[in-house]
Amino acid sequence: MPCIYPSQLNRYVKSLEKNRTQAKKQHTALAEKLIALHMDESPYQRIPSYNYDEVKKGIICVKCDSFIASTERLMIKCEACGYTESLDEAVLRSVEEFKLLFRER
Ligand SMILES: [Zn+2]
Known part of the structure; x- marks a missing residue:
């Protein structure tokens, strides 16, 4: 079944840790690209003037x-x-x- 019961949780977490893979170069490059493209302000923001x-x-x-x-x-x-x-x-x-x-x- 596509679910994990509470009693299976510890075993599941251990299997996740066992199957963990190292970040590859392409993952690091993608992360750096995303960080470089980050914009603090959206260019699509349209706030009307008001006082x-x-x-x-x-x-x-x-x-x-x-x-x-x-x-x-x-x-x-x-x-x-x-x-x-x-x-x-x-x-x-x-x-x-x-x-x-x-x-x-
Ligand atoms: Zn109302």
Whole structure:
């Protein structure tokens, strides 16, 4: 069967260690090529320009991206899709989004 039971695990790991092969020159060359081609920033990234003053402020529904209009005690409820979330989670999520958008603030 294509599965390993817990009782077979030690034996399986030993057989893997026994069958281990050395990295060949071509493996090393491939690894070096991949490292050389690594790019820190994607050339396909297209971020629109924005600034703090021009964006609408508020908490956005995690399910449908609508702005949340009101809160009920410790919960928020999206009027567009009905999704509810704890106020704490929504605020923490929004703080992370804010930090991502406005690192300088
Ligand atoms: Zn929603």
